[in-house]
Amino acid sequence: AQSVSQHNHHVILSEAASLELGCNYSYGGTVNLFWYVQYPGQHLQLLLKYFSGDPLVKGIKGFEAEFIKSKFSFNLRKPSVQWSDTAEYFCAVHTGGYQKVTFGIGTKLQVIP
Amino acid sequence: EAQVTQNPRYLITVTGKKLTVTCSQNMNHEYMSWYRQDPGLGLRQIYYSMNVEVTDKGDVPEGYKVSRKEKRNFPLILESPSPNQTSLYFCASSPTGSNEQFFGPGTRLTVL
Numbered sequence: 001a002q003s004v005s006q007h008n009h010h011v012i013l014s015e016a017a018s019l020e021l022g023c024n025y026s027y028g029g030t031v032n033l034f035w036y037v038q039y040p041g042q043h044l045q046l047l048l049k050y051f052s053g054d055p056l057v058k059g060i061k062g063f064e065a066e067f068i069k070s071k072f073s074f075n076l077r078k079p080s081v082q083w084s085d086t087a088e089y090f091c092a093v094h095t096g097g098y099q100k101v102t103f104g105i106g107t108k109l110q111v112i113p
Numbered sequence: 114e115a116q117v118t119q120n121p122r123y124l125i126t127v128t129g130k131k132l133t134v135t136c137s138q139n140m141n142h143e144y145m146s147w148y149r150q151d152p153g154l155g156l157r158q159i160y161y162s163m164n165v166e167v168t169d170k171g172d173v174p175e176g177y178k179v180s181r182k183e184k185r186n187f188p189l190i191l192e193s194p195s196p197n198q199t200s201l202y203f204c205a206s207s208p209t210g211s212n213e214q215f216f217g218p219g220t221r222l223t224v225l
Contacts, residue, residue, distance in 0.1 A: 006155075032212045043203060043216040044156075051212075090155060094212045099144065099163055100171070101214075105155035 002027035002095050006104035013081050014112050021076040021107050023091035032094040033074040035065055038106075039087045047089070050074065061085070086111045115140045117217035119204050125223045126194055134189045134220050136204030143209045145187040146171070147179065149200040150219075156203065162187055163209075194224040 007022040025031065035047040048059025055067040065076045074091060091104040117138045126132055138145065146161040148171075158171030162181040176198055178190040187206075191198060201221050205214040 103156040
């Protein structure tokens with residue numbers, strides 16, 4: 001069975017700091033990769049996704065992620081975080097005909113003004 | 114407005130009392146799925162459905178049932194709830210070929 005690892009469970013940054021959240025998955029076949037964000041008290045929303053093509057994908061609100069196939073990684077980045085980025089971030093992998101979904105346990109990001 | 118709705122949003126019940134959490138989407142999506150979210154465990158897939166009358170188990174299906182009689186609805190049934198099913202439940206849908214999931218607002222369930 002596939003698994004998704006998010007290494008940083010709780011990250012605290014000051015505004016304007018750069019962000020990188022790690023995501024690694026274990027699955028040898030073709031995958032679709034996603035990052036979702038959950039703001040406090042809200043449901044999950046899509047940040048960005050990778051299906052194929054350019055391994056560097058850009059999402060909403062200045063986020064980007066890079067798919068490195070050899071490392072089974074899909075790390076999320078943002079050059080300069082804002083207080084409004086305080087949220088929980090989930091990496092997700094679709095496999096098995098793309099209907100089975102595995103989420104990482106999430107990373108809580110707290111941005112200090 | 115395109116959306117996924119869940120009812121109820123909050124529910125407190127007792128062990129063994131059957132309950133149903135409804136999920137409905139108005140986007141004509143083929144794929145629907147249920148997740149539970151627990152602290153330190155993230156989201157875990159309970160069941161998913163690729164279309165009407167087609168359902169399959171996710172990672173944590175024990176204690177849950179689903180049905181997909183209509184495209185827009187995907188109810189989650191707990192025949193005999195237990196305290197370890199206390200959790201935050203999310204329903205999601207996506208169109209075939211996209212895999213981008215649209216999530217409902219969540220249902221917070223407490224089983225005493």
